[in-house]
Amino acid sequence: MTSPAKPAPLTAPRIRTPALDPLLTLGVVAFIAALVRAAFFTPPDAAQGMAQKILYIHAPSAFTALYLACGLVFICSGLWLWLKDERLDRMADASAEVGLAFMTVVLITGPLWGRPIWGAFWTWDAKLTSSLFLWFVLLGYQILRGAVEEPQARARFSAVLGILAGCLVPFIHLSVYLFRTLHPMPVVLKPSAPSMPNEMLVSFVFSMSAITLLFAGLLRARYRLATDRAELEHLEARR
């Protein structure tokens, strides 16, 4: 004799909380370790004082926002226009949002370094103004994606804007060479050897690696969110 089937539970199934992404967890731990190393185990600069330590966040965040995030947005947007693969659109979306977060860090930490060193939080020179412009483009990208409901049109419009954001990056990079700006020349990412003492260079490379790892973790978590959202849109459209 077979036993009767268990009755269905009366309550709705409990929503499983998204598990902590191991890559994101590793990125957060590495980032905290990099902050602690820069703050407590790296000597301050004799001329600039403790404010010089802002460099360990500012420059790696700028590298991540400009070259990794905007580079990925540019490549994925261009490839989407060619291949029309929705995974490319989702990757561009995720990368643009993570890039906006890092660009926000750049635009907060930069003025906080500028005030004690230049005597001003902000100056409308080419590097700073073009960086602010890129921040607005990335913000506009997010607003555009929220405003267009039709997935194909949203992907097409945001791909064009993503390519424009990517085109700004070489201009921002070269602006210190092309124009007279207050912004310092690169001290590490330059053709010649880095002009930085060894102890500071180790902290800088550690910060750069930690922030790159954090970017990878955030990108993966945000890409998964975009995938779930796309599936939800698909299910809702079928109803």
Add this chain to the structure above:
Amino acid sequence: MPDNAIYFELAYAATAIVLGGYIVSIFWRARAIRARLLAERSVEGR
């Protein structure tokens, strides 16, 4: 050496708030989307 530690402390605190807030926002949005997805899937399954 100039005494400007307050700017460095503000910069590190602001970075922690921006990136920490962003991580929390991803977590909460993922949770909300997953809840809606689960509800949609159960409707589909009926």
